[in-house]
Amino acid sequence: MSDTFLQRVDAMVRAATAEDQAFSDLMPQIMSESQGLPPVVLNMAMMKMGEGIAAAPPNLGCWLAIMAGAWVENGATTFGVAEPVLAKTIEVATASGEFADAWRTATGNEPPGPDGQPSQEIVDTVGPHLRDPVGAMMAWFSMERFALSANTMLSKTPDLRAGVTDREHKAKVIDRLAGHCEQMGWVGLLLRVLDGERLLVLERESRRGWTVTIGGIGDNFQLHTLLAGALIGRPGGLPGTPPSPEVIACFQDADTPPDRPVISSPWNLVDAHGEWIYNEGVPYDIPAVNGTRVVVLDPPSYTRHFPAGRKHPLMTGSLTLDGMHEPEDLAGWWPHIAPARNPVGA
Structure with missing residues (x-):
């Protein structure tokens, strides 16, 4: 045959x-x-x-x-x-x-x-x-x-x-x-779409940071959620309740159920120049500092809700936590990081 x-x-x-x-x-x-x-x-x-x-x-x-x-x-x-x-x-x-x-x-x-x-x-x-x-x-x-x-x-x-x-x-x-x-x-x-791309993730309040590697991420909704899954409620991460495993799976490789779960955003994502990283954008557009794309975590200005699921359903998304950095490790980075700018002027 x-x-x-x-x-x-x-x-x-x-x-x-x-x-x-x-x-x-x-x-x-x-x-x-x-x-x-x-x-x-x-x-x-x-x-x-x-x-x-x-x-x-x-x-x-x-x-x-x-x-x-x-x-x-x-x-x-x-x-x-x-x-x-x-x-x-x-x-x-x-x-x-x-x-x-x-x-x-x-x-x-x-x-x-x-x-x-x-x-x-x-x-x-x-x-x-x-x-x-x-x-x-x-x-x-x-x-x-x-x-x-x-x-x-x-x-x-x-x-x-x-x-x-x-x-x-x-x-x-x-x-x-x-x-x-x-x-x-x-x-x-x-x-x-970026694959095998390392990002430096900084939390402005604690001055701590993490290095992560991403692949197959189609928009910043997906980046936002996978970051939350990797950092919140994890050893060496941030306090709080992470998205459920079922929600995380929808942003990785699982089919999204017909009644798509709705999740809320734990942060504002901001780039090294202080500009907001909009969820509708893509990681490719995040500017680099010294060859590394930088994401800064700030408290949310308002509550954002969005449904679970991937922009490209056939593409598997991944975010791997490679390492944690204490404030003293990042002393050379913060002078390059601008304060957050509010795009609506509020």
């Missing part, structure tokens, strides 16, 4: 790469057949799928990417496909940005929705302004599928996120398309 399936996958990938009409028959057959297969069989097909995603034109490679993403969400490995999906998504995003610019230049209007269909009329419209108008058009109409797959790959693969080079440039290329394709906006957010 597995040998037959792998042979069909190989045939499908060859058809996609060669732009053979057989692809339109093979793709739905393999998608249907794969639904009953265990992850161990799907894993054996992933290297071949990755080769196809890298080599096929975007209008066909995007379907391979969607299929690979579905397999990953059903338990298959990302090995062999995660890097090709992300690389192709960046490539498609770059071409899509050029398509959008050419369309605006040619028409004075916003480009058609990426869920539409390619046409000769579209090629004729952008053709005078692009070196490869057909390729740019195909990229535009495939970007949503690549973005869906890239969301899965980035969410499920910490090594892929951690290995992104030229991160801010790539995120900006993606961000340009967020107004046209919501999924691209999510890719941009995931490109800015």
